[in-house]
Amino acid sequence: MKPIITLAGLVLAAASAWVQAEPIVIKFSHVVAEDTPKGKGALMFKRLAEERLPGQVSVEVYPNSTLFGDADELEALRNDDVQLLAPSLAKFEQYTKQVQVFDLPFLFDDLDAVNRFQKRAKGRQLLRSMEDKNLTGLAYWHNGMKQLSATRALRMPRDASGLSFRIQPSAVLEAQFDAVGATTRKLAFAEVYDALKTGTVQGAENPWSNIYSKKMHTVQPYITETNHGVLDYMVVSNTRFWMGMPHKIRFELEAILDEVSYMVNLEAEQLNQADRERIRQSGTSEVITLTQEEREAWREAMRPVWQQFESVIGADIIKAAETVNRKQRN
Ligand code: SIN
Numbered sequence: 001m002k003p004i005i006t007l008a009g010l011v012l013a014a015a016s017a018w019v020q021a022e023p024i025v026i027k028f029s030h031v032v033a034e035d036t037p038k039g040k041g042a043l044m045f046k047r048l049a050e051e052r053l054p055g056q057v058s059v060e061v062y063p064n065s066t067l068f069g070d071a072d073e074l075e076a077l078r079n080d081d082v083q084l085l086a087p088s089l090a091k092f093e094q095y096t097k098q099v100q101v102f103d104l105p106f107l108f109d110d111l112d113a114v115n116r117f118q119k120r121a122k123g124r125q126l127l128r129s130m131e132d133k134n135l136t137g138l139a140y141w142h143n144g145m146k147q148l149s150a151t152r153a154l155r156m157p158r159d160a161s162g163l164s165f166r167i168q169p170s171a172v173l174e175a176q177f178d179a180v181g182a183t184t185r186k187l188a189f190a191e192v193y194d195a196l197k198t199g200t201v202q203g204a205e206n207p208w209s210n211i212y213s214k215k216m217h218t219v220q221p222y223i224t225e226t227n228h229g230v231l232d233y234m235v236v237s238n239t240r241f242w243m244g245m246p247h248k249i250r251f252e253l254e255a256i257l258d259e260v261s262y263m264v265n266l267e268a269e270q271l272n273q274a275d276r277e278r279i280r281q282s283g284t285s286e287v288i289t290l291t292q293e294e295r296e297a298w299r300e301a302m303r304p305v306w307q308q309f310e311s312v313i314g315a316d317i318i319k320a321a322e323t324v325n326r327k328q329r330n
Contacts, residue, residue: 023053023058024057024058024245024249025058025059025060025083026049026057026058026060026083027059027060027062027067027081027082027083027084028042028060028061028062028082028084028085029061029062029067029082029084030042030061030062030064030085030086031064031070031073031188031189031190032213033063033064033213033214034063035209035213036209036213036271037144037209037267038141038143039063040264040267040271041086041261041264042061042084042086043061044260044264045059045256045257045260046060048256048259049253052252052256053249053252053253056249057249057253059084065188065189065190067082068081068085069188069189070087070091070168070169070189073085073087074091074092074094074135074236077135077236077238078135080238080240083237083238083241084237085236085237086141086233086234087233087234087236088143088231089102089230089231089232089234090102090103090170090172090173091168091169091170092130093169093170094169095133096129096130096133097312097313098126098129098313098314099126099129099234100170100172100309100312101126101313101314101317102114102229102230102232103170103172103173103176103229104172104305104309104313104321105176105228105302105303105305106229106299106302106303107229107318107325108145108321109325110145110227111145111268111269113324113325114142114232115142116324117325118140118232120324121320122316123320126234127234130236131239134238134240135236135237135238135239136236136237136238136239137234137235138235138242138254138257139234139235139257140233140234140235140261140265141232141261141264141265141268142232142233142264142265142268143209143210143232143233143268143272144207144208144209144231144268144269144271144272145207145227145228145229145272146205146207146226146228146230146231147205147206147207147208147211147224147226147227148160148165148203148204148205148223148224148226148228149196149203149204149205149211149216149220149222150165150203150204150224151199151202151203151221151222152203152222154222154224154226154288155224155290155294156297156298157180157181157301157302158180160177160180160203161180161181162182163202163203164182164183164184164185164200164201164203165182165183165184165185165201165202165203165204166186166192166195166196166201167187168189169186171309172305172309174186175308176228176229176305179301179302179305180298180301185201189210189214192204192206192216193216196216197219204220205228205229206231208272208273208275208276208279209268209271209272210231211223212279213275217282217284218282218284220285221285222286222288223279223286223288224288224290225276225290226290226295226298228298228299228302306318
């Protein structure tokens with residue numbers, strides 16, 4: 001018998017395909033405080049997504065490693081236990097070596113140079129470099145340039161010799177400290193303050209906003225303004241989850257992410273400078289400004305790391321970053 005298709009049936013079928021019974025839940029987990037570039041970006045994403053896709057999307061933000069921490073967040077994402085993360089670029093080593101380009105010391109003069117690289121073809125390409133691992137990069141977010149903090153005043157590279165520094169899980173960062181005679185401990189971000197306080201490590205490298213929001217300045221009497229590297233983020237999702245969303249919702253979320261990324265990247269430097277000033281005014285730590293010669297000595301000491309990682313990262317990628325950086329100097 002032929003099925004009878006009525007107009008009412010068609011309307012009902014179309015409506016049920018259209019009406020979404022439950023909102024799509026997006027858990028956005030991160031490891032920093034809310035008053036940082038990433039913390040603010042996650043909250044702005046939640047606000048805009050829920051305003052523009054009411055009833056269709058619900059975003060839950062978990063800051064300060066309250067849901068997942070450095071050790072397990074990327075695996076949790078791949079297992080779809082969380083749907084959005086923004087790990088620091090140094091945390092992808094296990095999934096791609098190419099992203100380590102961002103860890104190379106003294107490759108970028110400032111955030112503008114980083115920005116230029118991220119917008120060019122090679123930088124964009126890195127967002128897609130982990131899709132075979134079920135990880136899709138959606139955007140870059142800035143935090144800021146890293147500064148060296150320690151129990152000792154660091155003016156020349158030899159001052160770091162014999163100290164132990166906390167690092168993120170990156171072989172490049174390990175080599176960077178090795179180049180100045182220091183040792184390293186790979187620790188999760190949530191463990192850094194205690195490790196500095198108890199003396200498990202004597203130094204660290206962080207942008208001002210992470211130092212201030214986690215009170216690291218209260219346990220580090222010296223902070224040298226080296227700007228020797230960058231700490232930025234890749235906003236990532238589970239590829240199957242992201243691509244599996246209804247197109248209209250995904251496109252709207254991607255447009256929102258573009259808007260949020262623009263704001264995060266616009267305000268990151270300002271936020272870091274404000275935290276630098278707060279640290280200075282707190283009087284807990286001496287903020288050391290390097291002379292041009294002193295900074296050049298750090299650059300010289302750490303520069304061999306580029307060569308060491310050229311074949312791992314890719315000479316073409318390093319060259320592309322170097323080229324956009326040089327533009328600044330012309
Ligand atoms: C972060 O900013 O997400 C943490 C970076 C770190 O582990 O130092």
